[in-house]
Amino acid sequence: xxxxxxxxxxxxxxxxxxxxxxxxxxxxxxxxxxxxxxxxxxxxxxxxxxxxxxxxxxxxxxxxxxxxxxxxxxxxxxxxxxxxxxxxxxxxxxxxxxxxxxxxxxxxxxxxxxxxxxxxxxxxxxxxxxxxxxxxxxxxxxxxxxxxxxxxxxxxxxxxxxxxxxxxxxxxxxxxxxxxxxxxxxxxxxxxxxxxxxxxxxxxxxxxxxxxxxxxxxxxxxxxxxxxxxxxxxxxxxxxxxxxxxxxxxxxxxxxxxxxxxxxxxxxxxxxxxxxxxxxxxxxxxxxxxxxxxxxxxxxxxxxxxxxxxxxxx
Amino acid sequence: xxxxxxxxxxxxxxxxxxxxxxxxxxxxxxxxxxxxxxxxxxxxxxxxxxxxxxxxxxxxxxxxxxxxxxxxxxxxxxxxxxxxxxxxxxxxxxxxxxxxxxxxxxxxxxxxxxxxxxxxxxxxxxxxxxxxxxxxxxxxxxxxxxxxxxxxxxxxxxxxxxxxxxxxxxxxxxxxxxxxxxxxxxxxxxxxxxxxxxxxxxxxxxxxxxxxxxxxxxxxxxxxxxxxxxxxxxxxxxxxxxxxxxxxxxxxxxxxxxxxxxxxxxxxxxxxxxxxxxxxxxxxxxxxxxxxxxxxxxxxxxxxxxxxxxxxxxxxxxxxxxxxxxxxxxxxxxxxxxxxxxxxxxxxxxxxxxxxxxxxxxxxxxxxxxxxxxxxxxxxxxxxxxxxxxxxxxxxxxxxx
Numbered sequence: 001x002x003x004x005x006x007x008x009x010x011x012x013x014x015x016x017x018x019x020x021x022x023x024x025x026x027x028x029x030x031x032x033x034x035x036x037x038x039x040x041x042x043x044x045x046x047x048x049x050x051x052x053x054x055x056x057x058x059x060x061x062x063x064x065x066x067x068x069x070x071x072x073x074x075x076x077x078x079x080x081x082x083x084x085x086x087x088x089x090x091x092x093x094x095x096x097x098x099x100x101x102x103x104x105x106x107x108x109x110x111x112x113x114x115x116x117x118x119x120x121x122x123x124x125x126x127x128x129x130x131x132x133x134x135x136x137x138x139x140x141x142x143x144x145x146x147x148x149x150x151x152x153x154x155x156x157x158x159x160x161x162x163x164x165x166x167x168x169x170x171x172x173x174x175x176x177x178x179x180x181x182x183x184x185x186x187x188x189x190x191x192x193x194x195x196x197x198x199x200x201x202x203x204x205x206x207x208x209x210x211x212x213x214x215x216x217x218x219x220x221x222x223x224x225x226x227x228x229x230x231x232x233x234x235x236x237x238x239x240x241x242x243x244x245x246x247x248x249x250x251x252x253x254x255x256x257x258x259x260x261x262x263x264x265x266x267x268x269x270x271x272x273x274x275x276x277x278x279x280x281x282x283x284x285x286x287x288x289x290x291x292x293x294x295x296x297x298x299x300x301x302x303x304x305x306x307x308x309x310x311x312x313x314x
Numbered sequence: 315x316x317x318x319x320x321x322x323x324x325x326x327x328x329x330x331x332x333x334x335x336x337x338x339x340x341x342x343x344x345x346x347x348x349x350x351x352x353x354x355x356x357x358x359x360x361x362x363x364x365x366x367x368x369x370x371x372x373x374x375x376x377x378x379x380x381x382x383x384x385x386x387x388x389x390x391x392x393x394x395x396x397x398x399x400x401x402x403x404x405x406x407x408x409x410x411x412x413x414x415x416x417x418x419x420x421x422x423x424x425x426x427x428x429x430x431x432x433x434x435x436x437x438x439x440x441x442x443x444x445x446x447x448x449x450x451x452x453x454x455x456x457x458x459x460x461x462x463x464x465x466x467x468x469x470x471x472x473x474x475x476x477x478x479x480x481x482x483x484x485x486x487x488x489x490x491x492x493x494x495x496x497x498x499x500x501x502x503x504x505x506x507x508x509x510x511x512x513x514x515x516x517x518x519x520x521x522x523x524x525x526x527x528x529x530x531x532x533x534x535x536x537x538x539x540x541x542x543x544x545x546x547x548x549x550x551x552x553x554x555x556x557x558x559x560x561x562x563x564x565x566x567x568x569x570x571x572x573x574x575x576x577x578x579x580x581x582x583x584x585x586x587x588x589x590x591x592x593x594x595x596x597x598x599x600x601x602x603x604x605x606x607x608x609x610x611x612x613x614x615x616x617x618x619x620x621x622x623x624x625x626x627x628x629x630x631x632x633x634x635x636x637x638x639x640x641x642x643x644x645x646x647x648x649x650x651x652x653x654x655x656x657x658x659x660x661x662x663x664x665x666x667x668x669x670x671x672x673x674x675x676x677x678x679x680x681x682x683x684x685x686x687x688x689x690x691x692x693x694x695x696x697x698x699x700x701x702x703x704x705x706x707x708x709x710x711x712x713x714x715x
Contacts, residue, residue, distance in 0.1 A: 084420045
């Protein structure tokens with residue numbers, strides 16, 4: 001099966017010489033949740049906008065759903081939730097969905113059916129006749145998701161989907177994404193809230209200063225970074241050659257490696273000394289750790305502070 | 315097609331949500347009610363449904379005067395002042411935000427990320443803005459049609475020409491509004507630029523008309539004085555040839571004034587013509603806002619024996635034979651010149667001659683205007699609009715949002 005998104009060497013230089021993308025290449029496989037991470041100004045939104053033909057790339061080659069990037073009819077098969085989107089405030093939720101459904105050439109009968117289904121899905125059915133201008137940020141985000149899903153897209157591009165949404169709403173959106181993945185849809189999420197992505201992300205790419213710093217499945221990227229954690233209290237022990245940190249919950253020992261045998265001598269020593277073991281767990285590198293690692297890699301590579309735009313780079 | 319209809323519907327929802335749209339619609343109804351309140355009876359004109367009455371010897375019910383006056387009020391006063399100025403400014407204020415709002419961050423992405431082509435989105439949005447004016451004028455024109463039928467029995471469908479003509483007139487301005495809106499994404503800048511452009515075209519047109527008017531007046535004086543100078547010169551030469559020194563001296567005295575007038579006219583023409591050429595050139599590239607509206611006036615008066623202008627100037631009430639018999643030029647520069655005239659009498663004759671030159675120039679101007687074919691007026695203006703829109707679309711298509 002061809003990749004849902006395949007891009008090679010994407011460059012974007014804005015007017016006045018601001019370089020937003022400097023050779024981004026990546027592949028999003030079908031049926032997966034692909035997370036695009038990166039600090040503010042790294043070029044993530046620019047990349048998504050290029051895929052949606054909102055921004056013209058300076059140089060690009062690749063495909064979206066098997067068609068060249070920029071092929072307008074293909075966009076019928078793509079759903080998009082822009083960052084900080086704004087609906088016409090004089091429209092009701094229902095009118096807005098009719099409008100955006102019309103723009104992808106959905107017939108009225110089909111629109112009516114899908115609008116009801118999507119408003120139910122995002123929990124906004126009772127607000128269908130209310131003006132979008134009166135909605136909170138979270139409610140607008142839900143309607144935004146409804147419009148992105150309205151035409152039953154194969155590929156979904158979500159730019160900061162949980163922006164302005166409360167914790168309950170965030171969980172609902174996360175569950176919705178998992179549900180969509182289970183239906184076989186491909187989802188590209190652009191976000192900087194790493195905790196949200198951790199449990200739903202299959203593949204990821206970290207973009208720093210217009211370049212992909214790290215890319216792969218979460219499993220692959222964190223394979224070499226597994227560790228055992230042993231936590232205890234009620235005993236005072238001296239440790240050599242292991243990383244031990246004291247905190248309010250007791251002492252926490254981190255043992256790099258995948259082998260469970262690594263923790264056994266530590267556990268034996270604590271027990272022998274009469275200590276109380278409060279936690280023994282295996283952990284892998286968090287997305288936050290991964291993210292920080294990508295930033296360090298970019299810093300080593302470019303010799304500049306990663307993150308937001310500096311000088312003439314965006 | 316579904317996408318186009320969706321964008322048009324969105325424009326309609328936008329306009330409906332605009333308070334100014336409702337205000338303008340309300341004002342339109344008021345103006346048309348005021349128009350319908352004018353009626354004619356056997357003694358003159360009744361205003362405000364009989365609240366006021368103006369006695370008139372000529373303008374009475376069933377007369378040609380009443381018909382011309384009523385339709386003239388519509389085309390020359392209501393259309394030219396209310397629809398073309400006041401209502402258009404209000405419409406510009408309402409529609410100026412269409413493009414800047416559409417192009418604002420967060421809104422434009424939702425539109426451009428669809429399968430619909432940018433050009434289609436742009437043109438449909440543009441048409442949506444013009445719907446504002448079409449609806450306004452449509453309602454207004456229907457009211458005017460019913461009023462004219464009711465008050466003067468004139469069921470003239472030509473009145474409905476106002477819909478396309480005023481929409482065209484508005485589109486010449488709206489294209490500038492959209493062009494600036496696309497570049498700056500600012501409602502205020504787009505509105506100010508449009509008003510500036512509008513007043514600029516108004517200024518150029520007024521200056522062009524004024525200069526042309528005086529060119530015609532001066533050409534007329536120059537031609538008349540040239541004839542008179544030639545005539546007196548011949549009389550002078552004949553007198554010299556006949557050895558009649560006294561007559562030669564006398565004619566030479568009378569030759570001084572027309573010669574001076576002739577030289578002055580030539581100097582004035584020399585000064586006016588470069589300005590006339592420059593203004594005409596400028597006008598060539600400008601859209602014909604006033605002339606487009608004038609087409610309505612022209613169409614309404616096509617089969618009439620008298621025009622609204624005749625009523626306004628009072629010519630409609632003059633005896634045509636008496637009016638035709640007066641030639642102030644001849645009295646001052648021609649055979650009517652009396653060498654025994656006092657200086658005061660000569661000054662009065664001179665003034666009357668100049669007044670006649672002015673009147674004739676005004677008539678010539680109207681004839682020239684009426685001779686310009688409608689296709690040229692509209693075609694040239696649409697070409698301007700197409701160029702401005704083409705440039706705006708080119709920028710819009712290439713732009714990153």
